[in-house]
Amino acid sequence: MKKAVKFALSSFLVLSLALAGCGKSEGGSTTEQPKPEQGQAPEAVSLEIGMLKLTSSAPLFIGIEKGFFQEEGIDAKAKWFDAAQPIAVATAAGSVDVGATGITASLYNMVAGGQKLVIVADKGREQAGYSSSALLYPSDSPLKSIEELKGKKLGITQTGSTYHYMAGKLLEKHGLTLKDIELVPLNSIKGLMEALKSKQVDAVLLNEPNISTVVEEGYGKVIAQVGDEMEYQTSGIFFSPKFADNKDAAERFLKAYAKSTRYYYDAVLNKVDGKIVPGENYDEVVNIIAKYTDQEPDMIKKGLPYMDRDGKLLESDIKTQVEWYAKEKLIDKEIDPSEIVNTQLLEDAVQKLGK
Template sequence: MRKRTAFALISALFLACMLAACGQESSNGSTGSTDSDTEQASVDIGMLKLTSSAPLFIALEKGYFEEEGIDAQVSWFEAAQPIAVATAGGDVDVGATGITASLYNMVAGGEELVIVADKGREQEGYSSTALLVHSDSDIETVEDLKDKKIGITQTGSTFHYMAGRLLEEHGLTSADVEMVPVNSIPGLMETLQSKQVDAVLLNEPNITMVLDEGYGKVITQVGDVIDYQTSGIFFSKSFAGDTEAATKFLKAYAKATQYYYDAVLTKENGEIVPGENYDEVIQIIAEYTDQEPAIIERGLPYMDPYGQLLAPDIQTQIDWYAKEELIAVPIDADEIVNTDLLDQAIKELE
């Protein structure tokens, strides 16, 4: 009798365990269904290891993309133009790079992509790109550059554009000078030091390096003369068409640009002061760009607090490049700009 009772108890215990296990499996199955419902969207980002990619680094490091249901994968590039090509071709969903004549020529040739957000611009009161001459030069103003040589990276580059616009803002044209392409930033520094050119355009931290070494002096900061959207965040046609995923991506990006701005770009009494998260942001940028923090601190580009694009400037750029015959076919900025997605993202963050 006791054996039968013991067997019954064991059977009852076994049955209870089985039911509990089934209940847990059912619960796990339910959770799995929820996970499936909130499956993350995979987004491939093409970018360079530059300080101007800081918001993307921040969003990756702090998990902002994950919070928005975005599985962000990074494809690292060595030059700017291939990023635009990859974005237009759909090899990456998002491209982060400079806005050049080559980009506009791609669009004019039928390639499709859209610029959706800020990734760095020239802004009054912030050191980013400047016109420099040799320290012992007698050139004091932009007007003094008539009949002189100006070093730029490449024809149709952002440096070419800035040089041309600076000249026009001071009553000159590109025809009044000789533009000398030297293909690289180190090349610009070398040609200035050796006096092969009369002036160059340089960005930070290279400006500060030249000043520290004593062979150059600044004539003017570009941002003090013109507002200029130097680089942007691009979406492929297909990704821009997926408005839900695109908006989620931009929500994460907007949070990151705000974090970046508050940490390194806020001002008090007209002077930039380190924000609460300054050291953290500098360290994140240093790790992603493989540079020393001290170098990073010298070249922190201006960005809109929410990553909003300086949209009217895109048409200004197109018109200038077309005037200089650097774009084969003029295009309408509406073909290449989409600010609605970021506007919606910011609205959802409020």
């Protein structure tokens, strides 16, 4: 009996040592656990994107409609807003995971006040050779230059808006300041167009497709395209702090977003011999935008805003904006742009996406 017990114990010991040996490599280190197979679907993430029904949201519409987000395991749903500022507030609060809207003084003031969000990608910018925003005078105005605005009335949407910033920077480039003119906030694009038509102001800043509408109807003329005067990051894609911390999901979102910006760019912004030539998917992209913005395709074709093909943010301009808003006392205090900008997430996503 004792021999049998000893034999059993010896056999158990040998077996245990053999099993332990299977768990070691030749160098004595523990072998790694098997990794998920390549091609395995990523962990699904549901999120809401706060946005406006604007053409500049086109890549987001494309990403949803074409299934680019779904391919990356991102169940992206649009949450519609009626104004820009509430989107930034909702993103900082985590009420939405992603925000898409203009970069304004109020956004910088939120950050200066301690609220957190991260600007990660382009959603529209002023760029030379593309019509996005412009300075217009009444068609019969004797004024022909920006310099002649001295002592005149210039209509913008709101104080601290992107229009306010464009007005200030345009004037400074041409030797004037905001103190040299009367700035007239008119609260809406419709208000700007009506004020120009009735000549309540001497000039207005407008965006497309409204620029084309005014020119076609004959009551306004373009004096300067903003993009030809300066590069300017007008709007961006923001992440809530919580979503930005989820690096895997954030990168997957941006991989799909970059795929969408490329699809948009190649369809509507590609140039041949200096002229924009509609790409293969031009009509499809226009119809997708029409579906999500409730606009007619012909109207959309008048104003397709510029954005970087890979969705890359004009990072240096954020610093320029912060300094200008602080100088004009439109933000409570100057902030460090590095606290609110993260371009690394998109760079990593684009690298994984490839050419």
